Amino acid sequence: MEEGAAKVPLPDAFVQFLEANGIDPSIYTAIDSTPRFIRLKPGSEACVEELEAELNCKLQKLQWLPAFYSLPPHVQIAASRAYRDAKIYGIDAASGAAVMALNISPGDHVLDLCAAPGAKLCMVLDLLGDSGSVTGVDVARHRLAACRTMLQKYTLGDRCRLFVADGTAFSVIPSSLLSDRESCVFGLEERLDVFKEWTARRPWKERKRVNKSGIAQLVSRSQPPELIYYGQHSGVVGLTKEELYKTLSDNEIANHGYDKVLVDAECTHDGSVKHIQKFEHWGWRTLQRRVLDAERTDDLHTLQLNLLTNGFRLLKVGGSLVYSTCSLTVAQNEDVVEQFLKENGTAELTEIDAARNWPCKGGCIPKTWRFDPSTSQTSGLFVAKFTKVVI
Numbered sequence: 001m002e003e004g005a006a007k008v009p010l011p012d013a014f015v016q017f018l019e020a021n022g023i024d025p026s027i028y029t030a031i032d033s034t035p036r037f038i039r040l041k042p043g044s045e046a047c048v049e050e051l052e053a054e055l056n057c058k059l060q061k062l063q064w065l066p067a068f069y070s071l072p073p074h075v076q077i078a079a080s081r082a083y084r085d086a087k088i089y090g091i092d093a094a095s096g097a098a099v100m101a102l103n104i105s106p107g108d109h110v111l112d113l114c115a116a117p118g119a120k121l122c123m124v125l126d127l128l129g130d131s132g133s134v135t136g137v138d139v140a141r142h143r144l145a146a147c148r149t150m151l152q153k154y155t156l157g158d159r160c161r162l163f164v165a166d167g168t169a170f171s172v173i174p175s176s177l178l179s180d181r182e183s184c185v186f187g188l189e190e191r192l193d194v195f196k197e198w199t200a201r202r203p204w205k206e207r208k209r210v211n212k213s214g215i216a217q218l219v220s221r222s223q224p225p226e227l228i229y230y231g232q233h234s235g236v237v238g239l240t241k242e243e244l245y246k247t248l249s250d251n252e253i254a255n256h257g258y259d260k261v262l263v264d265a266e267c268t269h270d271g272s273v274k275h276i277q278k279f280e281h282w283g284w285r286t287l288q289r290r291v292l293d294a295e296r297t298d299d300l301h302t303l304q305l306n307l308l309t310n311g312f313r314l315l316k317v318g319g320s321l322v323y324s325t326c327s328l329t330v331a332q333n334e335d336v337v338e339q340f341l342k343e344n345g346t347a348e349l350t351e352i353d354a355a356r357n358w359p360c361k362g363g364c365i366p367k368t369w370r371f372d373p374s375t376s377q378t379s380g381l382f383v384a385k386f387t388k389v390v391i
């Protein structure tokens, strides 16, 4: 049997799950010819030839996605010099498309509500360059810590802050008055109890508290957000705790909310052929528990709707939100979109201009898009975009 194809027949329960959701089972058992993708860090164009020589393969530039290249599926990039030197990222092209759908503009304040491990967050930061800010939120502490490591590797942390928090209840607004705040940084010594420059070393008191309580990897809805990283120009330095965690009414958020929000929601990951194939090693029973269990899929539907609703609440009027999942099921995509639109009168499903050139299919609702591995030659992904309007 060829490498990249599932080596045993898929378990009945999974086949039934796929059939119930109109997903073609052959995408998991066919030989996986889906290429790998890399994204170049801005300014690293010169490394392409060097990388081709080192990996002994040709990199194909994607015409529909700037700075992305495809490689043959078997090629490993992790040991390459360009990867170690933080000149390239391993990120699927469909993920890159979801970020492009945000239409990031200079100065945007962006919220990434399910940020870890951070491939999309890094792309947003690269697109923003020397302006705006990014707030990354994730419920899983260890995953968000990995995201922080990635920011440090790619030296992208300056305008970013990371919160371990439940995205369905998160309500920290953007620190958008960066220029005003920079002026008050000069008077830092006079302001007591303000955030100073971030340091990896936790104060003794905090270390003691963490050691005593033992630290849970997942936070609950009722726990306050925990700031695990902030950069010098993320708007945090110079603020008091009260200022940072100040909450606004929905009316105030209409003016002071985020310009862009990404909700790359938790899902069953069935669109990722590589992920599903891993269950051959983890055991198909684990798949039953993690992917197929009805209770879990119902809970997921509620979680996705709540993440989308809260992300949209934090958006300013005129701002846009991209909802994506790496599931191909209608329940986690179009059904969530439909229910969300029913409940949110200020949400308008929006055309994604770039999608005209994407190698993907329309979803079951107009203006939504599906990267389907067999046609797009990418990992599976659903993408929808909303704008907040005034009514």
Ligand SMILES: C[S@@+](CC[C@H](N)C(=O)[O-])C[C@H]1O[C@@H](n2cnc3c(N)ncnc32)[C@H](O)[C@@H]1O
Pocket: 095, 113, 114, 115, 116, 117, 118, 119, 120, 121, 137, 138, 139, 140, 143, 165, 166, 167, 168, 264, 265, 266, 267, 303
């Ligand atoms: C599909 S992954 C996100 C991938 C990420 N956007 C990237 O590009 O690397 C979904 C993430 O949602 C997080 N998550 C699950 N429930 C959450 C919640 N209630 N609030 C915030 N994040 C949550 C998971 O921990 C996981 O890291």
